[in-house]
Amino acid sequence: MIIIKQDDAVVTVPMDMEGVEGVFKKVLIGPDDGSDTIVMRHFRVAPGGHTPFHSHEFEHVVRVINGRGIVYGGPGQEREVTSGQSLFVPGGTMHQFRNSFEEPFDFLCIIKHQD
Amino acid sequence: MIIIKQDDAVVTVPMDMEGVEGVFKKVLIGPDDGSDTIVMRHFRVAPGGHTPFHSHEFEHVVRVINGRGIVYGGPGQEREVTSGQSLFVPGGTMHQFRNSFEEPFDFLCIIKHQD
Numbered sequence: 001m002i003i004i005k006q007d008d009a010v011v012t013v014p015m016d017m018e019g020v021e022g023v024f025k026k027v028l029i030g031p032d033d034g035s036d037t038i039v040m041r042h043f044r045v046a047p048g049g050h051t052p053f054h055s056h057e058f059e060h061v062v063r064v065i066n067g068r069g070i071v072y073g074g075p076g077q078e079r080e081v082t083s084g085q086s087l088f089v090p091g092g093t094m095h096q097f098r099n100s101f102e103e104p105f106d107f108l109c110i111i112k113h114q115d
Numbered sequence: 116m117i118i119i120k121q122d123d124a125v126v127t128v129p130m131d132m133e134g135v136e137g138v139f140k141k142v143l144i145g146p147d148d149g150s151d152t153i154v155m156r157h158f159r160v161a162p163g164g165h166t167p168f169h170s171h172e173f174e175h176v177v178r179v180i181n182g183r184g185i186v187y188g189g190p191g192q193e194r195e196v197t198s199g200q201s202l203f204v205p206g207g208t209m210h211q212f213r214n215s216f217e218e219p220f221d222f223l224c225i226i227k228h229q230d
Binding site for chain 1: 116117118119120121122143144148149150151152153155173174176178180186188192194196199200201202203204205206208210223225226227
């Protein structure tokens with residue numbers, strides 16, 4: 001059975017984690033839909049907000065779908081990204097998504113399902 | 116090292132497979148970028164085009180990013196999808212993406228990296 005989901009049918013949860021400010025998360029497709037291997041999340045970073053500056057073993061595949069933001073990888077590694085760009089964050093790489101702009105910054109962040 | 120990619124920096128390849136008509140593919144993020152677990156592809160189905168009606172063991176996580184199309188799952192299972200919707204196609208499920216409209220139908224299709 002093919003599942004089709006509207007964004008507004010998915011619950012939005014504020015991210016509650018150390019180092020987070022103004023970030024909202026939706027699990028668009030994940031284990032509850034029967035996905036065993038891939039989880040696709042939607043993150044919205046409000047103006048002035050940011051994800052934690054952190055790293056983890058799993059990889060991120062990211063697609064910016066609305067607005068623009070800053071990807072921060074450490075001192076001197078600050079790059080602007082905009083809607084329609086694709087990103088890859090290897091496992092073990094420090095990273096942070098920031099919104100220094102006036103519009104919401106939205107991206108899909110896809111990870112392997114963590115067993 | 117975080118990788119940032121522009122769509123127009125990625126080669127577009129016409130899909131050459133039985134049952135395909137008017138479909139163009141880009142691997143946005145994949146093994147060449149160092150991704151060991153996830154591959155994010157972009158497919159464009161031209162007006163009148165379609166992917167093969169087929170199934171395979173691996174799952175698809177799909178995000179429609181432009182236009183609209185038809186997801187066909189077999190007789191009586193034909194549903195319209197539009198930009199901003201998310202889909203899950205379980206492993207072993209017959210599926211086909213068709214474009215019966217006048218604008219290009221674009222979607223991201225994310226799969227587990229096949230070893």
